[in-house]
Amino acid sequence: MPSPPLPAVTRRLPPWPALVAASVALFAAAAGAAPPAAPADDAVFLRRLTLDLVGRAPRPDEVVAFVADPSPGKRALAVERLLADPDWATHQARSFRDVILYRRTDPRSAFMAEPLARFLGARLAADASWSAIARDLITATGQPAEHGETAIIMAQMGETSDIAAEVSRIFLGIQLQCAQCHDHFTDRWKREQFHEFAAFFPRIVIRPTGGQGPDRFEVASFDAAPRALRARKAPDNPRRGDLEHEMPDRDDPSKPGTVMAPRFFLTGRSLPTGTPDLERRHAAAEWITSPDNPWFARAIVNRLWTELVGEGFYDRIDDIGPDREVRHGDRLDALAAGFVAHDTDLRWLFREICTSEEYARESRSRASPDRVDFAANCPQRLRSDQLFTQLLDTLGIDEARATRRSGPAADARQAGRFGGPREAFARVFGFDPSLPREEVVGSIPQALVLMNGPQVNAAIAGDRPGTVLARLLRTEPDDAAVTRALYLRTLAREPDDDELRTCLDHVRGGDRVAGFEDVFWALVNSAEFVHRR
Amino acid sequence: MPAFQPSRRRLLGGTCAAAAGGMLPWLPGPGWGTVAALHADELRRRHKACILLWMQGGPSQFETFSPLPGVAGGGTKSIATAVPGTAFAEHWPETASVADRLAVIRSMTSKEGSHPRATYLLHTGYLPIPGIRHPTLGSIVASRLAAETGAADGDLPPVVRIGARGRSDSGAGFFGARWEPFEIGDPDEPPANTAPRTDAERHRRRLDLADRLGTGFAARLPQEAGDHRDLLERASRLIHSPAMEAFDLDRESGAARDLYGAGDFAAGCLLARRLVEHGVTFVEVVCDGWDTHQDNAERTAALAGRVDRPFAALVRDLSDRGLLDDTLVVWMGEFGRTPQINPRGGRDHFPRSFNAVLAGGGVHGGSLVGRVDSRGVDVTERPVTVPDLFSTFCHATGIDPAVESMAPAGRPIRLVDGGSPVLEIFG
Structure with a gap:
């Protein structure tokens, strides 16, 4: 069965303040029984904003001054001030670190917490775009302790399929790993598509450097297998020495699998087998972050919106995609388009969300029966x-x-x-x-x-x-x-x-x-x- | 015996008196005081339990319960056991003496030879999959038994893990915080942060004050406030519970300490017995150090010296107390070790064939399951996979392995992924 076409890509920047206003009006009308919550009071707003942006509560003097300040633009000014605070990068680095490391399949990678937070902090402080950070993480090489960008690879200890699944989950919000063993039950993804995507990553190797401690590894490319390695495969690692990714034979995993060529399931771009590791990974990074793939922007917009407003455009932060029900898709697309138009600038995205009406509302219990999407902010347990x-x-x-x-x-x-x-x-x-x-x-x-x-x-x-x-x-x-x-x-x-x-x-x-x-x-x-x- | 910690004596003495005096009226619920009130026999009838003795690193099958003297190098001799025809490695005399209460599976087989992945596999029954954290055996057993029989409604945490030293990658997974293992570092110390900082009366005043001050928040956010209040109450119940005495090894006689022997692992086994006696559903006791890539013979002898006596004592003690029929005891690690001795006198990882030992929970003592070939390489008879083993655990604890739970991404996941129980070890 041919895959249904992907939703049309927004190539032109929409007139988007108008779009936002329209969508706000739309769901205000749809709200019916439960009207949107009133704006949170100043102290609640400042604590929320300060915790969300810089990871701490406001100090007593900040609270007193903010509450006493009569100027109408003080909330927007507070957003600017906190976005410019060095702690913004530190705090967001810790948040993204957790996104990556909480799903590690290999506990030995726990030591990546510090180098990863250091890498992310430095990149965010230097105004690196989300695309640039994604490229760094997908194409990383080097010693993990010095190169925190190797974290996704280290967290999966170099396992080809696991890296593919995590890259898809983190940057696209698409849970592809179900398709590793069978065609996805509820989504369109075929088993071949998973393994074609995995074929971007089979030449990553984590090899010992002879050092001690966390320095004893390095992430490198493996583009030429010594004959001896291919001939003598370890019993616990039958893949050792393979240069291409194979889709295992489903009926008999002991048989040789099918060699897969790298192909990106969302846009169909592909590479031939034989392509060197870094070429593959740079291509994957480019195609994933390209503006013609809407899911890169949608995934991070949905993640941050969920984090900041309390509920997302999708039920799950990292299980979105064309077959998932979206709420207020127009709002999501407007934000995603703006984010792309601003070169995937994360500060821009934070600013947009934190100055929105939805963000500023009072919180209601998540379990309230009259829940209407985005009619109120949601309380969050502190990280x-x-x-x-x-x-x-x-x-x-x-x-x-x-x-x-x-x-x-x-x-x-x-x-x-x-x-x-x-x-x-x-x-x-x-x-x-x-x-x-x-x-x-x-x-x-x-x-x-x-x-x-x-x-x-x-x-x-x-x-x-x-x-x-x-x-x-x-x-x-x-x-x-x-x-x-x-x-x-x-x-x-x-x-x-x-x-x-x-x-x-x-x-x-x-x-x-x-x-x-x-x-x-x-x-x-x-x-x-x-x-x- | 290590030096006594005075803080704990103060804690237990003080709070038990307070509880007996009925000074804690703000603590509602059936859990309060149940352990003290119920006769132990009733607890025994009600509660199935499981104790996992986890051999971190991958214990050599040849130097434990599958000796092959003269074939698999290393020079370890074998000794006779209480079961005619079944021999153990020479360093396990105590365990050999209770072999008639054990079922030894010598035909475990898996494909996973990396420590973290195999540890995950033998704790959850699943290989790690990105995006999903499977619940560990303890969380499975505790939550299913709670659902089916109402166990785990006491003051103590239902799942306890002793001596894991910060290893945190096999927890409750998508089962949630309620089933997260409660970690104990040193079995001779009270659990972290459980020694009350104030007397019970002041603690009650503080909770009352917190309640009154929280009314404004609760009016706006009832769900969050209710959950939080419930948590404070459960934590308060724990620290002031008479059942906290379960953690106090100093309440054991010198004879009991002697029975289990010296060392952290022995203390952990004794604590496990106390906890099960007090209604805890699952206890894991960890013995680290089995990754014997070098000096296998010396190191396995030393490790056996730490485990042999407490393992045998635990089985005997549970049996003497009438707890063994309802308590499954499992001894295992993440894989076995190579039949060949490497140039450093060690054995390397070997998931192809290894062993595991079960006792209690209806397991028929003296059972011997499976064979490997004469070189100690391949399973030749009755291979037992990890899902088979987990199905066996379910059978012994009365849990249905086919029950599905909803994991993230809306995926239904069975408690155990296929497999069938090793029924021949049940009497």
Whole structure:
């Protein structure tokens, strides 16, 4: 059966402010029962935006100044300021690192976390486009510790089919791997198409360099197999020495498979067998990122929109494609076209989404029965890096010092081999950012760190010299002022009247120090603290 | 025995008294105090359980339970066992003495010779696939038993892993955080962050305050607030639960410690027995170091010295306590090792034929499954694949291996991917 044609490609930049306005009106009308949520208030908006863009909560002085600022353009200005903040690149690098490494098929690649974040951070800080970053990741060679761009290859330990599946998932949002063994059940992809795509990657090799530690590997091309290697195949690696990708015989995997020539399933562009590794991979990178392939832009637009607005144009962040139902496809296409017209500039995309009406709305529970797409923002559990940074800021702990000593979750024996307290924390609080957020739930060990961890409890103490609370209680005699300060530090907002009264009632009952320790504890252990709403 | 940790004694003494005094009225639910209240016999009737003794690195079949003296080099001798005609390698005298309660499978076979991929395979029954994280055996067993029999409703986490040292790649996968293994680094220490920082009464005051302060958030975001509150309650129940004594090895007599012997693995096995006794469904105890590419003979002897006695003690102890019929004990690693000795005196990876041992869970003691050829290379009789082995685990724990769950991308995935149980080892 011939494949149905792919949707027409938008080649001309649409008149897109008009398009956006039209689509907003359209779904406002469609909303019917549940009208779109009101805009979030200033403090909620600033915390959301700061966490989303730079991975931390706003400081008390930032909150106070922002709320007090009467100028109508302050939200757009805040977006600009945070996009220009060096922490934007650091934070987004960590996010994309998680996108790649949470699905690694080889746990030995855990050490790639640091070089990958370093690579992504440097590229984002230098304003590299998403296309350029994709090209770097697809065509990478060299020692992993020095070349973080080898991460997709290292995460799959060089396995041809796994690299193909991950490149497709990460950059196209298309889950092709089902077609590795059989024609896709629900989508159009044929088994041949998977293996033709895999044929871009069979000549990647991870070989030992003779060094020690993470430097002991390098990612290289393998374009001429020594005869000896081909003749004597290892029993546990029958593919060793092959220069071309073979589609295994489905009925008898022990038989030789069919040699596949590289061909890109979305646009049909192809290369002959015999093409050298880097030529193949550069071609794959070029064709994947080319403007005539709409899925490259749609995938990242859908990913960031889902991340920032809380729900996406598709049910899944990384399972989109021509056979998946899309919601508000016009909105998606407008954003994708704008993104392509702006040379796949990620800051542009963040700016567009963060200054949109949908982004600015109040959050509603994901489970609300009257849910209408994009009628409200959705609360998100903080990612491990956001929560860790926020926790340190709240508790007044310096990360560099904490790294030298030990951090909130750093049970030395569980800390594992890589990294300091931030990484130890991520082993408890981390989650795969490609999962639907309704599948990301808290765990008992997470709750134990915050409610019962020795470091957190030492840091919220009011009677230890040098803690945030001890300083506050010493310098501020007014209980209401202490309460406000704790709210600003912890939740980046002022308490409302009920909250203030509840805290003051609690404190006045007895010991002032113990009372405020309880307040601080309750705020750190609140649902609000671990979510961005 | 290692030095006692005073913090733990304080923790357990204090909180048990508080619980007994009924000072924790804010903790609702049937889980609270059930372990203390229920008679152990009732627990035993209710709970199937499984203990996995995981030999990380790929244990040599020849130096464990499939000796081939004189054929597979290395000089390891064999010894007789409690089962006439079945011999073990010489370093396993204690386990040999309980061989009549074990089923030894000598015909395990797979194709996966890389540690991480094979470890994943033998933990989940599946090879790694991009985009999907399969649930580990413990998460499968615990969640299915909970669904079918209501197990795992107590205060303790249903899946515990001891001594894995940060290895984190086989967890609950798409089954979700509820079934994530609860990691214990050192079996002689309380689990991380479980020692209460305040007395129970103050903890309750704090939770009450958090509840009152959270009403505004809960009014706007009820789902998130409810989930969070549930989590705080479960965590609070855990740290103040009388069942936390399950983690306290100092409650064991000197005789029990002697039975299991010295070392982390022995302590882990004893802890596993305590946890199962207290209603935990699945415990994995890890012994690392089996990747013997060099000095195979010396290293396997030393490793056997760490595992032999606690393994035998665990089987005997569970049996003496009437727990063995409902507790499946599994000894295995990710693959076996080559029949040839390499130039460094080691054995290399060999998934083509290896072994695994089962006990309890209805397994008929003294069973011997499969054969390999005289050179120790190929399985010649009754090959057992990894899906066959996982089907066998399901049979022993009463789980239907054909149950499908929905993985990401809307893919239905069976608990076990085909295979059929090794029925001949069940009495």
